[in-house]
Amino acid sequence: MVFNRRDLTKAFSPTKVKKFGKRRSGGGPKPSTSGSTAAVRSDTAQTSIRVIVRVRPHNEKEMQENYKTVVKILDDQMLIFDPKEEQNPFFYRGIQQKGRDLLKKQNKELQFVFDRVFDMTASNVDVYEGSTKDLITSLLEGYNCSVFAYGATGAGKTHTMLGKEGDPGITYRTMAELFAQIELQRDSRDFNFGVSYLEIYNENVQDLLHKVGPLHLREDRAGVIVAGLKIITIHNAEELLSLLAKGNKNRTQHATDANQESSRSHAVFQVYVNITSKLDGQVKHVKLSMIDLAGSERASATGCSGARFKEGANINKSLLALGNCINNLADGIKHIPYRDSKLTRLLKDSLGGNCQTVMIANISPSSASFEDTYNTLRYANRAKKIKTSVKKNIVSCQLHVSNYIKMVDEQKKELEILKQKLLAYESGSLPMAPQNIAKIEDQTPEIIEMNTKLEELYGKKKSLNEKILSLESSDKILYCRILYKKAADTRLHNLSAAFEGTTQDEKNASGKSRVNKSLQYFKRQREGIKAQMKSVWEDLCQVEINLADVILDIKSKNLYDKLEDKIDALTSEVETARMSQQFEHAKKISSLQQCEMKSVSTMVKMMSSTLQNYYNMMQGGGTITDKMKQEFKQLVKSLEGIRNIKWSDLNMDKQEEDFYITTCLSVQELENPRDGNMPQLLELDPDEEEVQTPSPPDLLSTTYSYNTPQKNIEPEADGVLNATVTISTDPVVLQDDDQTSCDSLSLNATFSLSDPKNRKRVLSDTKNQVGSKSSPAKQAKKVSPKNKIDTSVPVQNGKENSKEFPRPAMTAKSLAVLNKLKADKMRPPMNGAFNKDQSDATLKAIREKERRGLVSTHPYQKPTVPKSLTQRAAPVFPSIRKPW
Numbered sequence: 001m002v003f004n005r006r007d008l009t010k011a012f013s014p015t016k017v018k019k020f021g022k023r024r025s026g027g028g029p030k031p032s033t034s035g036s037t038a039a040v041r042s043d044t045a046q047t048s049i050r051v052i053v054r055v056r057p058h059n060e061k062e063m064q065e066n067y068k069t070v071v072k073i074l075d076d077q078m079l080i081f082d083p084k085e086e087q088n089p090f091f092y093r094g095i096q097q098k099g100r101d102l103l104k105k106q107n108k109e110l111q112f113v114f115d116r117v118f119d120m121t122a123s124n125v126d127v128y129e130g131s132t133k134d135l136i137t138s139l140l141e142g143y144n145c146s147v148f149a150y151g152a153t154g155a156g157k158t159h160t161m162l163g164k165e166g167d168p169g170i171t172y173r174t175m176a177e178l179f180a181q182i183e184l185q186r187d188s189r190d191f192n193f194g195v196s197y198l199e200i201y202n203e204n205v206q207d208l209l210h211k212v213g214p215l216h217l218r219e220d221r222a223g224v225i226v227a228g229l230k231i232i233t234i235h236n237a238e239e240l241l242s243l244l245a246k247g248n249k250n251r252t253q254h255a256t257d258a259n260q261e262s263s264r265s266h267a268v269f270q271v272y273v274n275i276t277s278k279l280d281g282q283v284k285h286v287k288l289s290m291i292d293l294a295g296s297e298r299a300s301a302t303g304c305s306g307a308r309f310k311e312g313a314n315i316n317k318s319l320l321a322l323g324n325c326i327n328n329l330a331d332g333i334k335h336i337p338y339r340d341s342k343l344t345r346l347l348k349d350s351l352g353g354n355c356q357t358v359m360i361a362n363i364s365p366s367s368a369s370f371e372d373t374y375n376t377l378r379y380a381n382r383a384k385k386i387k388t389s390v391k392k393n394i395v396s397c398q399l400h401v402s403n404y405i406k407m408v409d410e411q412k413k414e415l416e417i418l419k420q421k422l423l424a425y426e427s428g429s430l431p432m433a434p435q436n437i438a439k440i441e442d443q444t445p446e447i448i449e450m451n452t453k454l455e456e457l458y459g460k461k462k463s464l465n466e467k468i469l470s471l472e473s474s475d476k477i478l479y480c481r482i483l484y485k486k487a488a489d490t491r492l493h494n495l496s497a498a499f500e501g502t503t504q505d506e507k508n509a510s511g512k513s514r515v516n517k518s519l520q521y522f523k524r525q526r527e528g529i530k531a532q533m534k535s536v537w538e539d540l541c542q543v544e545i546n547l548a549d550v551i552l553d554i555k556s557k558n559l560y561d562k563l564e565d566k567i568d569a570l571t572s573e574v575e576t577a578r579m580s581q582q583f584e585h586a587k588k589i590s591s592l593q594q595c596e597m598k599s600v601s602t603m604v605k606m607m608s609s610t611l612q613n614y615y616n617m618m619q620g621g622g623t624i625t626d627k628m629k630q631e632f633k634q635l636v637k638s639l640e641g642i643r644n645i646k647w648s649d650l651n652m653d654k655q656e657e658d659f660y661i662t663t664c665l666s667v668q669e670l671e672n673p674r675d676g677n678m679p680q681l682l683e684l685d686p687d688e689e690e691v692q693t694p695s696p697p698d699l700l701s702t703t704y705s706y707n708t709p710q711k712n713i714e715p716e717a718d719g720v721l722n723a724t725v726t727i728s729t730d731p732v733v734l735q736d737d738d739q740t741s742c743d744s745l746s747l748n749a750t751f752s753l754s755d756p757k758n759r760k761r762v763l764s765d766t767k768n769q770v771g772s773k774s775s776p777a778k779q780a781k782k783v784s785p786k787n788k789i790d791t792s793v794p795v796q797n798g799k800e801n802s803k804e805f806p807r808p809a810m811t812a813k814s815l816a817v818l819n820k821l822k823a824d825k826m827r828p829p830m831n832g833a834f835n836k837d838q839s840d841a842t843l844k845a846i847r848e849k850e851r852r853g854l855v856s857t858h859p860y861q862k863p864t865v866p867k868s869l870t871q872r873a874a875p876v877f878p879s880i881r882k883p884w
């Protein structure tokens, strides 16, 4: 038997212990500095070791041999060791007999009260929740903490501390809780971790995580330290648990009679935590020790011999030393024999120092371990009396002062940032991204200064960019409006063509001078824009130069890395502003184009209906030719399908290019203004700056020639829609109104109605659209001025023709009247002779009426057409502009 019974009895007997030493004055243990820094500010509190008892279930052997249960749990704090058995009363002749079994040993029936008692049904989770869970809070408050499991071999210490796969013990659970609580506090505190795991085997200290041979214990002012013990830094719970598992594997274990997995060493797993408060910079160094002691053993019970016997002797020796320390501490004896074993030296802190300690006493309920259980319970009962003086391990006040300085600096920076943010917010610029704010938090005054400069310059750059783009946008809108005005004028002119003899009033009424006035106004506006643009551009170039200087400065001071995010954010702010400007411009241009399209569509519809009326009239009057009928049908057909026609040789690229030129702003050019030129304003062709008299219509022109037989109608090869109607009539009538020699009904359409061979050429030639100068069809045969009215349009190829005034149009209505006159003339006069003057006056009246009618369809006048007519406009893009 290894255990010296007398020693044990002495160790565990309170009555005897009292004789050996005197009580410590002051009652409490001497403060220990171990585990904390030299300069410790402590919130000291007296506390007792928390003692918990756990009763394991009967093992197989105990059940097989039918051992009695010697522990009775009364409640979660109280148990009775060796309780009285329920006796069956013995009756002799009807009288109950006492003291029948004289040989039976008297039961001890010892009642123990502990902080917590767990019965054999309790799981590791229950034990964890009732023992160490709350300890983590104390640890993070700055108190050192220890948990150790004590008990005889096979009593369940390792089961409680480490558990097994699928049922982890309290060490695992406590560590998991530690990390869970740390995660919750990461916002306000910084944590650093270190872990060590050692065992005391045969009175030798060994590192379980880093096998290097026996280590020596040393004591200094900071307490007991293990020289050479490796403290491994960890970052998360997983690392910690894997190190714990690794150490467990290295731990010395051997099977004994009492326990198949008997731990033959004391294991000490320690976690060191450095806690730094982000608020006040306070630093705490704390330590949590989880200790799985080897079990006290009786050689008879373990059946050990040789090496195992020696192990057992050493285990008992260290446990005896532990018992002595506990007794002395419990009794307030001054001298504590920590130095008697390595175990007690290591546990000095946990037992009598600055530590909150939990002792878990594991016991077997079986009568087979009667002695061990009894000793353990007495041991635990003694431990209850130990009082420790716990303190928060906080670094000195000296450090706090420096921390406060740091804090004040940080708060100054924060204030600066908030000021900047407020300014930015007030100026309407976008709020800074959170990641940038985070970066700015570690700014120096130099960075703050650069930051301010950057914000100022980028702010200017942004507003100048916006100004330039807004000017460019206004200019392009003006340009488009000029083009539309000109196109409108050309259309107008084609209808009300100023023939010789047209009065100035008539010319004004046609809108030409009004359009010219508008053009002049637009031109002046564009000049203003150009001047403004020049001045803003110069400012922008200057800002760019200043910005480049600041960035150079930043680079030379090696601050670029710190300000890179800021520069990126400001650059993208400027880009975003440019893009939104572009978007706004595109919206404006699109709306302008839509208005124009609507207007053109309205006109086309009105013209179509007018044409229809004339067609009907002519048909009614019998003056319509087959050719005209055919052309009219073609016109109707084309109007139906005009939207889908896209001729392969039509220069759409050019149109698209023009479209983009007016739609797009110089967004990219503004990225690097110093490398490029000022956005160019669109230039109008100098020839086009004044409204020119447009060439005669070329697309849909109908020439009526009086006195020409119908057989003379010859469509010209180059003509688009050239119908020549030659009507035999009185030459005098026609001479009297010789301005009617030309007729033209132009619909400004971009389609051809005659020979399909001619379509391609006409459609591909964009100049052939409105106000075209290119050759339209040659006209009908000329007739002698004497007997015919030459109504052919002098339309020739090229420019020659454009300079000539086209002949005024003789409308269908006029023709109908003329036809009627002709018919009247052929008929014998009924109510008097045919009067030439009369017919002249009638014709003039008709023309005047016509002119007024045409004026009312001026494109700049509000159309009074029904809404339905204004819908579904065909897109018509002006293409007479000149790209810049």
Ligand SMILES: Nc1ncnc2c1ncn2[C@@H]1O[C@H](COP(=O)(O)OP(=O)(O)OP(=O)(O)O)[C@@H](O)[C@H]1O
Residues within 6 Å of the ligand: 055, 056, 057, 059, 120, 122, 151, 152, 153, 154, 155, 156, 157, 158, 159, 160, 259, 261, 262, 263, 264, 293, 294, 295, 296, 362
């Ligand atoms: N509460 C319990 N519930 C179930 N089984 C238990 C319990 N406590 C202990 N055991 C079982 O009893 C056996 C011995 O337990 P354990 O190894 O933990 O004892 P020990 O006190 O560590 O012994 P030693 O000091 O020899 O290492 C193990 O097989 C263990 O699984």
